[in-house]
Amino acid sequence: MSARRLFTGPARLAAIAPYLWLALFFLVPFGFVIKISLSQTAVAQPPYLPVFDLAAGWDSLVAAFGELTLDNYRLLVSDNLYLLAYLRSVMVAFTATLILLLIGYPVAYAMARLPRRWQATAMMLVIIPFWTSFLIRVYAWINILQHDGLLNTVLVGLGIVSAPLSWLATDTAMYIGLVYSYLPFMILPLYATLSKMDGALLEAAADLGCSPVKAFWLVTVPISLPGVGAGVLLCFIPIVGEFVIPDLLAGSDALMIGQTIWLEFFTNRDWPVASATAVVLLAILVVPLVFYERAQMRQIEGRR
Amino acid sequence: MAATAARGLSRINMAALALGLAFLYLPIVILVIYSFNASQLVTVWGGWSLRWYRELLNDEAMLAAAWMSLRVAAMSATAAAVLGTLAAVALARAGAFRGRTLFSGMLYAPLVMPEVITGLTLLLLFVAVNAERGFWTVTIAHTTLTMCFVTVVVQSRLGALDRSLEEAAMDLGCPPARAFVAVTLPLILPAIAAGWMLAFTLSLDDLVIASFTTGPGSATLPIRIYSEVRLGVKPQINAICTLIVALLTLVIIAASMATKLTSARGESAAPL
Structure with missing residues (x-):
């Protein structure tokens, strides 16, 4: 002391x-x-x-x-371009986060149920891609998705499609890139809460006649909610402002807000509008953060 | 009962895990394999070859960008290790102090802040003070971005540490600051090293913030790769990406060995 x-x-x-x-x-x-x-x-x-x-x-x-x-802010409100970009960013982030949760949860759940000595290895395997360059991971997908790339070769070879499909410059490609890049951010917080769960709780549920599926919904899911919150936040917020992935993988007809800021700044050299766009984006991102903070406070108070 | 339930689920569990890991690793494996492809075309396998690596050696713009990136990464990781460790010590040991909430808020905000915003704000600062943009501005930006990662690693290590060693040193008449340097610092050194390596890889990886804060003529490696990638897939890019992946793998192995060293000393390892 x-x-x-x-x-x-x-x-x-x-x-x-x-x-x-x-x-x-x-x-x-x-x-x-x-x-x-x-x-x-x-x-x-x-x-x-x-x-x-x-x-x-x-x-x-x-x-x-x-x-x-306040002219720049008036422009943001009056010009559809910006409104649509904000809307698209939030929609894309929402959809991608949902897919991430659906894919990340089973993986994290499986990791938490591995024998103890394998868990560290499994966690390492999930972390390693997080250390590898973002740009390289997106580029790896361009390799696969391009017109004469591996995916089309395999699809045509297997006779699933008769002619190569165009994958690049589509929303599908963008979602693949987003899910691929952010998956470790979703898995790790989920795994952190799921691995701390006491297995005796599931045993107790089973002893009381609860089916495994019902026990999962009644016991496991509520316990993992803090991990879900952290994972959703860690994915949703950066994806709203994402630039590289939509720029390289999505089409150019609909822009996300990160791309709009980049465009205003580097191409149009309109720094005041770029700044106003960034300020509004920041204001939008504070909303989920405040919600998360409140939920966490409530949880801490509930524990007392 | 629970054991059978677990075993019943485990086949689905294993499938989920295997598919998840395959999804994470396959694209990179494919990239590495194609970097050794002798053919110019991605679809055609022309046999194993080091052709694209040789061409890379002649690409002076790429080499200059790689050198710039390595210097920025080493410099900013070192600054981030020093500042991040100081911040960790303050958060773990200083108790409640005025402005602590603001401090930890500023420290952790870059974790979730979209890179476009961080890059834009820093650039506007550099322009306003009329700083010449290049090596130093990117280094400052990367230090600001990565120091929180060092803090996370070092702080969890400090929290897991047995305080009685430090207290014993002080009971024997060692002044607090000296006890910290002589006893605690050696114990958290592996965590600082792991934090340094994490900062290094993050700096090497960053495209957006570097694009905003660098000046003409001093492109970093991701900026260079990005401008090539926009023009389409080239085998040389596969080669440079493979080299980066190889370098980062070495850094990760070194970092995990640093963490192992920590746990070998009898305390729980700092989670990376």
């Missing part, structure tokens, strides 16, 4: 460097995004107006403040 009290001083000092780093490179940049989202596009370097110049004195600063507008 005395050790804890003695060491807290130096440990607090340890917080200073990472604290400053995060404030400077994580918190402060959000201020810039909000400011630029209120600016106007300009053909200049940097491509927005007004630029706050502290050296120019107080009056010009006040004048610059007066030039800030």
Whole structure:
């Protein structure tokens, strides 16, 4: 106990460097995004107006403040392009997360029921793809799905289809890529809660005459809900803002919001609109986070 | 009763596990095999060959990008290891301090933040302070992104540690800070090493944040690969991807050995 009290001083000092780093490179940049989202596009370097110049004195600063507008946000609301992109992002993330849950749950469940000594190996096998490059994993699928790729060769060879199908630039390809890339993020939190489950609970259910299927729904599923929540969150939030997978695998007729930000920024060089789009995306993503936080709090309180 | 129920389910369980793992690994295995294909066409198997690896050696833009990526990864992983460990020590040992919630919030936010947003915000900062974009800006961005991963690994290790060793050192008259450096630091070193390697691979992997924060003429390897992939599948890309997979596999083996070393010392290993 005395050790804890003695060491807290130096440990607090340890917080200073990472604290400053995060404030400077994580918190402060959000201020810039909000400011630029209120600016106007300009053909200049940097491509927005007004630029706050502290050296120019107080009056010009006040004048610059007066030039800030909500025009970019009005554009986001009035132009269907952005609304559709937000809608599509949420829909795609929802569908992909649902598929991930349906595939990830049986795998995590099987992992948790393996003999103890195999569980570590199984977990390692699921983690390894998470370490392999995202881009490489998407590229591996382009290899398979392209017009004269492996999938079409196999399908035609087996006589399932008569002519090669086009897989690339479709939503199917995008969903395959999303599910493939995010599967470890779904499996690991599910496995973490399922492996902690006490097997005696299922035995008790069986002894009381509960069928295995019913026991699964009445015992296993409620216990695994925290893992489901964490897995859904870990997949849903990044997928809403996903750029690489829809860009490389989906068609170009409907864009997701990550692609829209990228396009506004790099192609149209409209930094203020890109910033406003990012601010709104962030606001959308806070919603599931708050829900999750609340659910967790309720659970902690329920345990007491 | 429960044992038979478990065995009854296990065939479906095994099928789910086997299919899940096959789904995760097959595409990468196919990619690796085709990188040794002598033929230009993906459908035609022209026999085993190292042709695409030789062509890779002549691709100077690709080699320069690889060198840039390795430097950024090593530099940012080192910075992330230092900052992430400090943060872990603060979270595990400092108790309640003012701003702790904000601190852990900022630390873990990059875990779920879409990369497009992180990249955009950092770029706007760099532009506003007129920083020259290139090696250093990407390194700073990757450090910010990866330090939370180091913290997760080191913090769980600190939590699993037997505090009595530290206390014994202090009972024998060792000042707290010195007890930490002499007793605790060696014990968490494998976790820091594992965190470093995780940060290294994440930095090597990142496309989106690097695209935002880099400048003209200093493309990282994923940026280079991405611009090639957009133009279609090329056998050389299979070759460079295979090399990256091989490198990352080595790093993973090293990291798991570092974690094993930890558990060999009699405490529970830090989960990666």
